[in-house]
Amino acid sequence: MKSRSIAVNIGNRTIGGGNPILVQSMAKTDTRDVVSTVNQILRLEEAGCDLVRVAVPDIESAEALSKIKSKIHIPLIADVHFDPLIAMESISQGVDKLRLNPSNIQDEEWIKKIALAAKNRSIPIRVGTNLGSFKKKPDNPVEALVKNALDEIKILESVDFNNIIVSIKTSDAILTVRANEKIAELVRYPLHIGITEAGPKEESLVKSSVGIGCLLMEGIGDTIRYSITADPIEEIKAGITLLRSLRLRKGGLEIVSCPTCGRCEINLFEIVKQVKEEFEEVDIPVRVAIMGCVVNGPGEAADADIGLAGGKKSGVIFRKGKAVRIVKEEHLYSAFRDELKKLIESKK
Numbered sequence: 001m002k003s004r005s006i007a008v009n010i011g012n013r014t015i016g017g018g019n020p021i022l023v024q025s026m027a028k029t030d031t032r033d034v035v036s037t038v039n040q041i042l043r044l045e046e047a048g049c050d051l052v053r054v055a056v057p058d059i060e061s062a063e064a065l066s067k068i069k070s071k072i073h074i075p076l077i078a079d080v081h082f083d084p085l086i087a088m089e090s091i092s093q094g095v096d097k098l099r100l101n102p103s104n105i106q107d108e109e110w111i112k113k114i115a116l117a118a119k120n121r122s123i124p125i126r127v128g129t130n131l132g133s134f135k136k137k138p139d140n141p142v143e144a145l146v147k148n149a150l151d152e153i154k155i156l157e158s159v160d161f162n163n164i165i166v167s168i169k170t171s172d173a174i175l176t177v178r179a180n181e182k183i184a185e186l187v188r189y190p191l192h193i194g195i196t197e198a199g200p201k202e203e204s205l206v207k208s209s210v211g212i213g214c215l216l217m218e219g220i221g222d223t224i225r226y227s228i229t230a231d232p233i234e235e236i237k238a239g240i241t242l243l244r245s246l247r248l249r250k251g252g253l254e255i256v257s258c259p260t261c262g263r264c265e266i267n268l269f270e271i272v273k274q275v276k277e278e279f280e281e282v283d284i285p286v287r288v289a290i291m292g293c294v295v296n297g298p299g300e301a302a303d304a305d306i307g308l309a310g311g312k313k314s315g316v317i318f319r320k321g322k323a324v325r326i327v328k329e330e331h332l333y334s335a336f337r338d339e340l341k342k343l344i345e346s347k348k
């Protein structure tokens with residue numbers, strides 16, 4: 001199938017053109033504080049972050065970029081608003097991509113100068129349009145957002161700059177989906193998708209998954225960012241989980257567990273919590289079913305690599321649907337953990 005978008009390189013990664021969808025986040029530190037910023041980015045890398053953006057609100061932050069870049073391993077993106085000189089400094093510091101907001105750098109001549117500087121360094125520019133950046137809320141937000149992005153794209157294209165990524169975000173999942181559907185019909189540049197200012201963890205997980213998930217199901221979106229008012233690691237975990245749920249990324253531990261009900265006679269919450277904590281980092285594909293009783297337990301276990309179904313203060317452990325052990329509740333987690341470890345070893 002022909003890819004919707006063209007491929008664009010960001011440092012050592014490529015998005016669009018049918019390449020795997022990348023998960024990104026943004027550091028939440030003061031960019032001038034190189035040590036804290038690098039430490040947070042290294043944690044993000046460990047969690048599976050593919051691309052990282054930092055805020056560059058002033059020249060001092062821009063001047064810290066090359067130091068940060070020299071200590072991290074994933075592409076570094078400078079997020080610049082208002083001041084074109086900060087954009088120019090960020091480019092000369094060697095960032096891998098620049099994000100510009102068309103609503104707040106409007107001087108066409110400056111945008112062209114920035115584009116030429118980015119072209120000299122072969123780095124892409126993301127045209128990042130947010131509804132929140134509009135001075136007055138437009139009557140037709142979808143049309144206004146798309147026009148805003150297209151106007152900026154035209155300026156970049158006028159100096160033969162095509163190394164473009166586009167994002168259109170709002171804090172409303174439905175508006176964001178509609179605007180991205182529209183821009184996806186009009187341009188073939190890769191799309192960065194997400195719901196902006198999506199709120200605290202629980203709210204954002206639902207709202208962002210609805211918005212990003214709808215678009216990905218339509219084949220729209222080349223890199224994703226969950227915006228969560230929390231540790232940025234949560235954004236990466238959510239992004240990776242979504243991609244796995246949509247079968248757009250392979251690998252990792254998949255836990256199928258029941259909500260429990262009056263039939264459950266073991267502490268299933270605790271077992272699931274322990275499995276998640278201990279095996280969260282596994283990156284080979286392992287499907288684990290942890291079920292409260294025999295109603296759905298054996299059925300789910302049949303589809304899983306390893307399963308557990310609760311009984312009377314005990315549990316049955318399954319491997320590929322076959323019962324291998326019956327264990328009393330007090331030894332259930334340790335027995336299940338041993339079996340799971342053996343399975344992971346055998347899969348490596």
Ligand code: SF4
Pocket residue numbers: 258259260261262263264291292293294295296297
């Ligand atoms: S698997 Fe058993 S314990 Fe779990 S929700 Fe279903 S019926 Fe209840």
